[in-house]
Amino acid sequence: MWHDPSSAAARQVRAWRAEGRLAEAKLLRALADQPTAEWIGDQPRQKAHRVTESARASGRTPVLVGYHIPYRDCGNHSAGGAPDGAAYRRWARDLAAGIGDREALVILEPDAVAQVVDGCVPAELRGERLDLLRHAVVTLSGLPGTRVYLDAGNAGWVPDPARLVPSLQRAGIAYADGFALNVSNFHTTRASVDYGHRLSRHLDDAHFVIDTSRNGRGPAEDDGLGDTWCNPPGRAIGQPPTTRTGRPRVDAYLWIKRPGESDGTCRGGPPAGQWWPSYALELVRNVGG
Structure with missing residues (x-):
């Protein structure tokens, strides 16, 4: 898989060396x-072309996250997205x-389906959201070299995975290569694999990928300072990205969330998606602890 030599982490390494x-x-x-x-949110054509062209030149496959659904993140830390359908x-x-x-x-629209199921998306927008996801899945899956995984939340969000099935089906899971779990979250690989297998059984044994970027210590306990998914302390990076999972239905462990980027303005963090070097360093230092 392709990695960006000019990522925020790479730039930070160079800056610290210079200092x-x-x-x-x-x-x-x-x-x-x-x-x-x-x-990829805004400027999708330019950004996707730049990344995929760079990846092809290096003989690698990039992982892209499509993140632009209307009423994105239900108006929370990562609010935004397209203005309409x-x-x-x-x-x-x-x-x-x-x-x-x-x-x-391509990992398509983190949280979008689970937010429909948990009710944070207004009732009048739910059907349209699922239809928009279906359009995106069909459009992207028709490309000759693209694999598409539709996001399905995480092991701690919708405890009964069967509740996700009708929404995933309407959103076009049958046209995708599978689903994605644990994006930007902290649930252990074992918990995510177990949850994924339970969901897969409802979807004709669909394959799935898991975000292991920050799950080295599993999820945080509630400290009373806010949501446990938002910049929790004491977390660690997880298993490095690989397609060699040893599990037939698990296609890959990926770093979908970029470790070191903030979840939002909680626990002293900058806005969502901004680089936070002290938190990045903590994620590395906590490995094996």
Whole structure:
């Protein structure tokens, strides 16, 4: 898989080396040298073309995250997205055009289906959201070198995976290569595999991928300071990305969330998606602890 040599982690390593902070720079190489996903919201055609072209030149496959659904994140830390359904359909077509015939693995719309199931999406928008997801799945899966995994939440969100099935089906899971779990979350690989197998049985043994970027210590306990998924302390990076999972239905362990990027303005963090070097360093230091 492809990794970005100009990622925030890589730039931080170079900056710390220049400042003489060699021990910290060495630690952060654990992030900078790993393939992580590229999140694509605005300017999908340009961004997808740049990443997939760079990846093809290096003989690697990039992981892309399509993240632009209307009413994204139910208006929370990662609010935004397309202003309406027509704009989203154009966005999906532009993303596909940017990828073209180059290889890509696309994680489609983290949280979007689970938010329909848990009720945070207003009732009048739920059907449209699922139909928009279906349009994006069909559009992207028609590309010759693209694999598509529709996000299905995480092991701690919708305890009974059967509740996700009708929404995933309407959202076009049958046209995708499978589903994705644990994106930007902290549930252990074992818990995610178990949950994925339970969901897979309802979906004709669909395959799935798991985000292991920050699950080295599993989820945090409630400290009373906010949501446990938002910049929790004491977490660690998880298993490095690989397609060699040893499990027939688990296609890959991936770093979909970019370790070191904030979940939002909680626990002293910057806005969602911004690089936070002290948190990145903590994730590395806590490995094996």
